[in-house]
Amino acid sequence: MSQALPSSAAASVAPVRFSPRRVWTLAYATMTQLMRMKILPFLLLFCALVAAMGFGFSTINPEQQLSQFKTMSLGVLQVFSIVFGIVATALLLPKDLEDRTLYTILSKPVPRFDYLLGKLIGVLMLIASGLIIIDAVLSLILWLQQSMLFASAVSQLHSENQDSPEAVAQMREILARQGLTWNLHWAVWAIFLKATVVTTVALLLSCIASSTLFTIVITFCITIIGHGHAMIREFLLQPNLGSTSIRIVSFLLAAICPDLAQFDVVDSVANGEIVPWSAVYEMTGIAALYITVYLFVTHLVFVEKEL
Amino acid sequence: MSATPAVSVNHLTKVFKGHLGKGAFRAVHDVSFTVEAGEVYGLIGPNGSGKSTTMKAILGLLNPTEGHTSIFGIPSTEVASRRSVGFLPENPYFYKHLTGRETLHFYGKLCGMSGAPLKSRAQEMLALTGLEDAATRRVGGYSKGMLQRLGLAQALIHEPQLLVLDEPTAGVDPSGSRIIRDLIIEFRTRGITVLVTSHLLEQMQEVCDRVGIMAHGRMVREGRLDELIAVENQTELVLENASPDLLAKIDALVKAEGSGTRLLRSGHPRTTLERLFIEATNEPKKP
Numbered sequence: 001m002s003q004a005l006p007s008s009a010a011a012s013v014a015p016v017r018f019s020p021r022r023v024w025t026l027a028y029a030t031m032t033q034l035m036r037m038k039i040l041p042f043l044l045l046f047c048a049l050v051a052a053m054g055f056g057f058s059t060i061n062p063e064q065q066l067s068q069f070k071t072m073s074l075g076v077l078q079v080f081s082i083v084f085g086i087v088a089t090a091l092l093l094p095k096d097l098e099d100r101t102l103y104t105i106l107s108k109p110v111p112r113f114d115y116l117l118g119k120l121i122g123v124l125m126l127i128a129s130g131l132i133i134i135d136a137v138l139s140l141i142l143w144l145q146q147s148m149l150f151a152s153a154v155s156q157l158h159s160e161n162q163d164s165p166e167a168v169a170q171m172r173e174i175l176a177r178q179g180l181t182w183n184l185h186w187a188v189w190a191i192f193l194k195a196t197v198v199t200t201v202a203l204l205l206s207c208i209a210s211s212t213l214f215t216i217v218i219t220f221c222i223t224i225i226g227h228g229h230a231m232i233r234e235f236l237l238q239p240n241l242g243s244t245s246i247r248i249v250s251f252l253l254a255a256i257c258p259d260l261a262q263f264d265v266v267d268s269v270a271n272g273e274i275v276p277w278s279a280v281y282e283m284t285g286i287a288a289l290y291i292t293v294y295l296f297v298t299h300l301v302f303v304e305k306e307l
Numbered sequence: 308m309s310a311t312p313a314v315s316v317n318h319l320t321k322v323f324k325g326h327l328g329k330g331a332f333r334a335v336h337d338v339s340f341t342v343e344a345g346e347v348y349g350l351i352g353p354n355g356s357g358k359s360t361t362m363k364a365i366l367g368l369l370n371p372t373e374g375h376t377s378i379f380g381i382p383s384t385e386v387a388s389r390r391s392v393g394f395l396p397e398n399p400y401f402y403k404h405l406t407g408r409e410t411l412h413f414y415g416k417l418c419g420m421s422g423a424p425l426k427s428r429a430q431e432m433l434a435l436t437g438l439e440d441a442a443t444r445r446v447g448g449y450s451k452g453m454l455q456r457l458g459l460a461q462a463l464i465h466e467p468q469l470l471v472l473d474e475p476t477a478g479v480d481p482s483g484s485r486i487i488r489d490l491i492i493e494f495r496t497r498g499i500t501v502l503v504t505s506h507l508l509e510q511m512q513e514v515c516d517r518v519g520i521m522a523h524g525r526m527v528r529e530g531r532l533d534e535l536i537a538v539e540n541q542t543e544l545v546l547e548n549a550s551p552d553l554l555a556k557i558d559a560l561v562k563a564e565g566s567g568t569r570l571l572r573s574g575h576p577r578t579t580l581e582r583l584f585i586e587a588t589n590e591p592k593k594p
Contacts, residue, residue: 016386025416029402036404099400104461107366107394107471108417111386306323307368 016109026118031125062149066178071270078191085199090215093206135188146179177272187269193287194263200294207302226260258290311380313469313500314342318374334360336524347501349511352521358504393462397474403447418465432460452483472503512580522588536577
C-alpha cells in the first residue's frame with residue numbers, strides 16, 4: 001500500500017464529471033442483480049405461453065388466426081414489460097438503501113446522477129434483452145405459422161379445385177400482410193419505449209417515496225391514467241365542463257402523467273396496418289422527451305434526498 | 308503532518324423535518340471538531356446521540372441545516388471530496404451475486420480504476436484483510452466478520468487518505484474484532500487518517516489518539532484521549548525502589564519535600580474511557 005499523502009488531496013479539487021464508464025459499471029451490476037431475481041424462468045414461461053398461443057387458436061380463417069396471435073402475444077408482452085419495469089425499479093433503490101450499498105457507492109466519488117442513470121439503464125437493458133429474445137421467438141412462431149397456414153390454405157384450394165395462380169397469390173398476399181413483417185419489430189420497439197417511459201416514472205416515484213408498495217401502486221395508477229391522456233386533454237379543451245377543482249386536478253394529471261397512448265401501435269400491427277417510419281421517429285422522439293424530463297426531475301429530487 | 312485537517316466540522320446542526328404531524332427533530336446541535344491528518348479519531352456516544360448523522364454529513368450523504376463540513380479542505384457537499392475518503396457503514400451488505408474479488412473490482416471501477424492496477428490493488432486489499440482464500444466465493448456466503456473485512460477492503464480500494472468507519476466491529480466475534488482493531492492500528496502506521504465510531508470503548512481506548520463524546524446531539528467532551536481520561540483533582544506518584552517502610556512514610560516524605568527517594572513521574576491517574584463515557588453521557592441534557 002502506498003503511503004498516504006494528505007496534502008495532495010487539498011490541491012485536487014477538480015470536479016468529478018459524468019462518466020459513461022461509471023454508468024456502465026452501475027448498469028451492468030444492476031442488470032446482473034436483477035438477473036439473480038429469477039427473471040429467466042419467467043421469460044422462458046412467457047416464451048412457452050407465446051408458443052402455445054401461436055398454435056392454440058382455432059382456425060376461423062388464416063388471416064384472423066395470425067391477427068389474434070399478434071394481438072394476444074404483443075398485449076401480454078406489453079403488460080410483462082411494464083410490470084417488470086415498475087416492480088424492478090421500485091425494488092432497487094429501497095434495497096440499496098436498506099443494504100447500505102447506496103452508502104458505499106455514494107461515498108465514493110460517484111455523482112448521484114451517474115448512480116440514477118446506471119440504475120435506469122440496468123433495468124432497461126434487461127427489459128431490452130427480454131424483448132429481443134421474445135421478439136425472436138415471436139418472429140419464428142409467426143413465420144412457422146404463416147408457412148403452415150399458407151400450405152394448408154393452398155391444399156384446401158387445391159382440394160376445392162380453386163387453386164388458380166391468382167387465388168394462391170391473393171392468399172399469399174393476405175398472409176404476408178398478417179404474417180412476419182417489420183411491423184412486428186416496430187410494435188416491440190413501441191412496447192419498449194412505453195416500458196422505458198413508465199420505468200423512468202417509477203424511478204422518479206421511488207426517489208420521492210420510501211415505500212416500495214407506494215411506488216408500485218402510484219406508478220400503475222399513472223400508467224392507467226397515461227393511457228387515457230387524450231380524454232383528459234379533450235375534457236380540458238371543453239371550457240364549460242366540470243368544476244374548477246376537477247379541472248385543476250385534471251390539468252395536474254395531464255401535466256404529470258405521460259401520454260402512453262402515443263405508443264399504442266399493437267392494434268394497428270395486429271390488423272396488418274403498416275407502421276410508417278415517421279410514426280416510429282415520432283414515438284422515439286416523444287419517448288426521449290419524456291425520459292429527459294422525468295430523469296431531470298428525478299435528479300433534482302435525488303440530489304437533495306437525505307440518505 | 309499537513310496543515311489542512313483531514314476532517315473539519317464547523318457548527319454542524321442537522322434538523323430533520325417532521326412528517327405527517329410529527330415535529331422536527333434536531334439530531335445534531337452545533338457540533339464542531341477537527342480530525343488532523345494521520346490520527347485516529349474516535350467519535351463515541353450512545354445510540355441516537357447524532358454520531359451517524361454527523362458521519363453522513365461529513366460524507367455528503369446529508370445536507371447540514373446549519374454549519375458546514377469539509378474533507379481535506381474540500382466541502383463535503385462536493386463529490387470531489389469523496390476522492391480521498393473510504394467509508395465502511397455499520398453492518399454492510401454487498402451485491403450477493405458477486406464474489407469478493409468482483410465486489411472490489413466493482414467499487415474500484417466506480418472510483419475510475421481499471422485494468423491491471425485495479426486487479427493488483429484488489430489482490431493487495433484481499434491479502435491485507437485476510438480474504439484471499441474467499442476471493443472467489445460469492446459474498447452471499449460470507450460471515451459477518453468477512454463482510455466487515457470486505458467492507459474495509461472496498462473502503463481502501465482507491466487508496467483513500469481518510470477512512471470513515473461506522474461501528475466496524477458491530478456483530479463481529481472477538482477474534483474478528485481483534486483483526487479489525489489491528490488493521491486500524493496498521494492504517495495509522497501507514498499514515499491513513501481514521502474516523503471511527505464504536506461501542507467497544509476498550510478497543511477505542513487502544514486505537515484512538517483523540518476522541519469526541521456525543522450525547523443528545525451535542526459534543527460533550529472532545530480532546531486527546533490521554534488528557535480526557537486524566538483525573539484532574541488527583542495526583543499520582545510513581546516511586547522507584549520504595550521499601551514498605553518508605554511507603555509508610557510517603558505522606559511525611561512528601562510534606563518534607565526532600566529525601567533519597569527519587570520522584571520518577573508525577574501526574575494524574577487515569578480513569579477508563581468507559582467510565583468517562585458513562586459520566587459524560589449521563590450529564591443532564593442542555594436546553
